Amino acid sequence: MTHIVAEPCFNCKYTDCVVVCPVECFYEGESMLFIHPEECIDCEACVPECPPQAIFHEDNLPEKWKDYIALNAEMSPQCPNITEKKDPLGGPL
Template sequence: MTFVIAMPCVDVKDKACIDECPVDCIYEGERMLYVHPDECTDCGACEPVCPVEAIFFEDDTPQDWQHFTTVNAEFFADLGSPGSSAKLGPIGRDHPVVAALPSQCAL
């Protein structure tokens, strides 16, 4: 099991979770943040600091956002396991599902 970042993060990217994560397993895409499922230790430090409540334990992810479990995992398909988001820095892309979403920014 792992934690999952879901829809409320899209176009927000507060990054408080990145600062709180002791293993640097939260990576920055263009429009949202992603938890690396193989690097996450399930400590839960990220969940309470998210201002938009976008982080869920995998089994507790709301039904409408269950597909974000796959979205988070597939984001790393070509990256493998870099071992540290701090070393890698922002990744200049998003998962295709996220990239295709309409802007979540208020006009």
């Protein structure tokens, strides 16, 4: 199983989560972050660090966001890896 970045990250892209990830499984898309499902070790360190509460365990992902499972799997290999905190799309907190 893996964690999924879902709808609340869209056009927000806080990166607090990436600095706590022990396996560097976050990838930066144009409008949101993605978690690579084969790299995620299911540690949950990222979940409490996400200000918009956009990260869910695959088993707990709300039904309305189930498409984000495939989106994370598809997009993470196509995007650059991100390991350092950046300003979110809306600017700094």
